[in-house]
Amino acid sequence: MKKLLSLVLFITMTSVIYAGGYRVSVQGQRAIAMGHTGVAVVNSAELVFFNPAGLVYLENKLNVSVGASGIFTDVIYQNEEFGTSFETDNSVGTPLNLYASYKVNDWMSVGLGVYTPYGSEVTWPTDWSGSHLVNNIDLAAIFVQPTVSFKLSDHFSIGGGPIYVTGSVNFNRNLNRTLSDIDGNRANVTIDDSGVNNWGWTIGAMFNPVENLRVGFNYRSEIILEAEGGDATFTNVPNSPAVPFANGSTNFNAELPLPAELTVGLSYEYKKWLFAFDYNRQYWDVYESLDIDFTNTPTGPDSVNPRNYKNSSVYRFGLQYQATEKITLRAGYYRDETPVQPGFFAPETPRNDSDGFSGGLSFAVTPKLAIDASFFYLRFDEVDASYDSYLENGQSVPFGGTYKSSAFAPGLGLTYKM
Amino acid sequence: MIKNIKYLAVLALGLVACEPEFDNPIEESATITSGEADFSNYVALGNSLTAGFADGALYITGQENSFPNILSKQLALVGGGEFTQPLMADNAGGFSNDPVTFPTRFVLAFDAEGNPGPARYTGAAPSTDFTVNLGSSFNNMGVPGAKSYHLAAPGYGNAAGVAVGLANPYFARFASSPDATVIADAIAQNPTFFSLWIGNNDILGYATSGGVGEDHNVTNNLDPTTYGGDDITNNNVFASVYNDLIGALTANGAKGVVLNLPDVTSLPFFTTVPNNALVLDEATAASLTGFFQAVVGIVTAQVAGTGAPLAQAQALASQYAFTFNAGPNRFLIKTEVTTTNPLGVRQMTEEELLLLTIDQAALAQGYGSVVLTPEVLQVLGILQAGGTPTAEQGALVIAAISGIEDADALDAQELMAISTARDSFNATIAGLAAANELAFYDVASDLAQAANGGIPFDGGVITSQFVTGGGFSLDGVHPTPRAHALVTNGIISAIQDTYGANIPTVNPGEFGTVTLSNEVN
The missing domain is CATH 3.40.50.1110 (SGNH hydrolase)
Structure with a gap:
């Protein structure tokens, strides 16, 4: 079991995509198929993530949901003035989720979830024209969340639990637009840290005012990942006292916020149909600046990168249809607003407003075991955007162009109930 | 099985269709043309x-x-x-x-x-x-x-x-x-x-x-x-x-x-390297000005010694009455030795240029003006005291003048x-x-x-x-x-x-x- 868990952790570690800032909405196969709705849907153990309060309304004693998606992301960039064009070469992300709940008695359930709501993997061609901002980034955060849920009445329940987060980051960029060694190799730095841990919490409530209608609320706290003493490796720095860095390793400190998220929503059941709506509010304004301090330099942060994200909203709609005894069909749509403000469009999270389209089905192999399949396609508008806060000798040097992104993710999962 | 292949084909098609593409890709731009x-x-x-x-x-x-x-x-x-x-x-x-x-x-x-x-x-x-x-x-x-x-x-x-x-x-x-x-x-x-x-x-x-x-x-x-x-x-x-x-x-x-x-x-x-990079303090400027007054005297005596009228000798020698001020001064440059410029030296004009390769250490030692050795200073002392230097001593003073070489400058x-x-x-x-x-x-x-x-x-x-x-x-x-x-x-x-x-x-x-x-x- 321990081995299995570490395997799961390992796989999730390598499984990330960029999205919603670096929010990745792939926290359950059934939910994904329904536009990632679920705060008011009582369906499976995926509730551990979507709304712990709902666990207590699950009919079965034991509920287990596991799932994985393969995420294919691609970003293209071009600048018509300079005739440049570049495309990312991101590896396929395979985020994994694991949820379980157990009904202790009629009024209390306990649960456990392992999931990866934040992450980003963007790999631009090395030394591309935005390489002074990013060559590649790989950011991952695994959430482990024990949960308890209480039924206060048939109409109302609450739930919640602590969240343990372990994160990792690997980020490479060139030191500036031109610095190179004698052979013209661009000077760059890689920062790398893992096992960056912290705690947070989540709380939810569910209200069932009438039969067939549920209203849900969930709040997940902000968690700041503080990397201290991570490895910073400088490469191709020219041998000169005029450069404040030398080739080799030093340490760095940096902070990355995983913002709080509030979700309210409802679901309505009508015969074989279920309709769900979720509203997410993501409190991205905590992400003001990405500051990196190399510890071998005397004072203050050495790299200040303003982000000035704003709070953003996601509107999610999901539909479920019980087609046959064994087959359940699902579809969904969501509108995801970007937290990135004009002039702060950094190519390490090249993210503008997007429309998500999803679908999927469940096939009940036995009454206890179902196979869940899902896909989603995230469609981004083509956007002319720039990052204006890069400074050269105190002067702003904007980096901009036209970006277009897409993400496509087919997924498979199993739901077991007993 | 055939059914599965169909699904795979649909899936593959879906993946391809999901590749992002610009409305006007640069590679296919109609406005970028030869x-x-x-x-x-x-x-x-x-x-x-x-x-x-x-x-x-x-x-x-x-x-x-x-x-x-x-x-x-x-x-x-x-x-x-x-x-x-x-x-x-x-x-x-x-x-x-x-x-x-x-x-x-x-x-x-x-x-x-x-x-x-x-x-x-x-x-x-x-x-x-x-x-x-x-x-x-x-x-x-x-x-x-x-x-x-x-x-x-x-x-x-x-x-x-x-x-x-x-x-x-x-x-x-x-x-x-x-x-x-x-x-x-x-x-x-x-x-x-x-x-x-x-x-x-x-x-x-x-x-x-x-x-x-x-x-x-x-x-x-x-x-x-x-x-x-x-x-x-x-x-x-x-x-x-x-x-x-x-x-x-x-x-x-x-x-x-x-x-x-x-x-x-x-x-x-x-x-x-500016042609007025001869930066002097007040005392040095005054002593250089004094040096060239001595030069004027020596040249006057030499020319008069060849039998020329004194007034003519004075007029000829007066071209060497270079004056120096505190701050930047233009360097002296070598020129052709002629009867009208017997020392072959003059001050650079405003537009004339020095080369990057000029010996900057030499400039600091008096190249472009005067290289003052103890012997030269001794002669200047004699002059200041109202004495008359010998011809040899006079030649020593003249030799201390160090104009910029032609190869180090572009003249007018x-x-x-x-x-x-x-x-x-x-x-x-x-x-x-x-x-x-x-x-x-x-x-x-x-x-x-x-x-x-x-x-x-x-x-x-x-x-x-x-x-x-x-x-x-x-x-x-x-x-x-x-x-x-x-x-x-x-x-x-x-x-x-x-x-x-x-x-x-x-x-x-x-x-x-x-x-x-x-x-x-």
Whole structure:
């Protein structure tokens, strides 16, 4: 079991995509198929993530949901003035989720979830024209969340639990637009840290005012990942006292916020149909600046990168249809607003407003075991955007162009109930 | 199973359909066009500027950042083909078989006090052997050191002639045969488009040698095979050679761009050491003024001693009554010894220039004014006390005057020779460009702008200031990669005007300037 868990952790570690800032909405196969709705849907153990309060309304004693998606992301960039064009070469992300709940008695359930709501993997061609901002980034955060849920009445329940987060980051960029060694190799730095841990919490409530209608609320706290003493490796720095860095390793400190998220929503059941709506509010304004301090330099942060994200909203709609005894069909749509403000469009999270389209089905192999399949396609508008806060000798040097992104993710999962 | 295959096909289709695609991808842009020109085979002709020579040497990254190579990447968007260059073997520069004449490049080094200055790179020894012929011609036919007439000179690429100064080691590396000419090797490649930037060295050698060479507009020598490296090419020779080059290049209908010649005297090589760098405090200024009053007395006595009337002797000697003030003063410069200037020295005029290579330590020791030894000071003491020095003592004082050597400066006459030749050469270039309907880039005016206020780019301003200006490499003559980017944009603009092409420019801010390194022993 321990081995299995570490395997799961390992796989999730390598499984990330960029999205919603670096929010990745792939926290359950059934939910994904329904536009990632679920705060008011009582369906499976995926509730551990979507709304712990709902666990207590699950009919079965034991509920287990596991799932994985393969995420294919691609970003293209071009600048018509300079005739440049570049495309990312991101590896396929395979985020994994694991949820379980157990009904202790009629009024209390306990649960456990392992999931990866934040992450980003963007790999631009090395030394591309935005390489002074990013060559590649790989950011991952695994959430482990024990949960308890209480039924206060048939109409109302609450739930919640602590969240343990372990994160990792690997980020490479060139030191500036031109610095190179004698052979013209661009000077760059890689920062790398893992096992960056912290705690947070989540709380939810569910209200069932009438039969067939549920209203849900969930709040997940902000968690700041503080990397201290991570490895910073400088490469191709020219041998000169005029450069404040030398080739080799030093340490760095940096902070990355995983913002709080509030979700309210409802679901309505009508015969074989279920309709769900979720509203997410993501409190991205905590992400003001990405500051990196190399510890071998005397004072203050050495790299200040303003982000000035704003709070953003996601509107999610999901539909479920019980087609046959064994087959359940699902579809969904969501509108995801970007937290990135004009002039702060950094190519390490090249993210503008997007429309998500999803679908999927469940096939009940036995009454206890179902196979869940899902896909989603995230469609981004083509956007002319720039990052204006890069400074050269105190002067702003904007980096901009036209970006277009897409993400496509087919997924498979199993739901077991007993 | 068949059903499954169908699903797989749908899935694969879905994946492909999800690839992002721009509404107007650059690769398929209808507005980016070559116009009337055909860039499929671009050949660049010229000298060190075309070759990518910088920091006093030719090395790989300099070649990669040469304007023809940068331009070829933009031309690739409008049908341009592969662009090959005779890359050197390393980034140290210089030739392994003659590292004295062809040393490694300059890098910007910092001394123990943190003062930056150019120094020869010693991190690696030159590893390029100019007797090794690369065995083919290249799109970049730029040959460092070439003058206009060299492009048509047989034997210019004969490695055996390098040691005796009859051939060019850079051309020897890729000349198709020992008696090949640059122009014939270029034409043999059947270029559809060419750039020609030649003539700079027809003036520059004279200028960087401080004008010690011959001005063949004065000698009227029309035989370039007799010219020395430091000479100014005769205007008619230049016009004739240039006309032949253009004729050969356009014979098969190729289109091209030609560049004119910037004012060499605005290069940092001539503007970095000011002619008034003799900075004095009040006491030293007064003592120097007093020194030359003594000189006037000594010269008056000498001239009067030859039997001339005293008034005439005084008038002649008074030209040496140089006065010095606290602050900057202009240096003294050597001139011809004549009956009207028996000491052969005068003060520099405002427009006259000193070379970057002048011995700055010597300047600090009195070169350009007076080298005051204890013996000289003793004589001055005698004079101040009202005594009369002996003839020997007088000669000692006169000998202490240390005017700038001709080879360290460009005087007014030399400057005139340079500008006369340049004006004539540029008239030839502009005239032949117009007559042959070629694109013409007035790079001279852009360089004047860099020297006179600067050229803005997204990260600041590019100027001709030595080391810090961003426009010139550490030899003070050749451009940096960033300046090559500016030249590229100027050429693109000229091509657009002449041929109706529309080609994206490059961003100079993405190109570097001087290279830092403390591997200088």
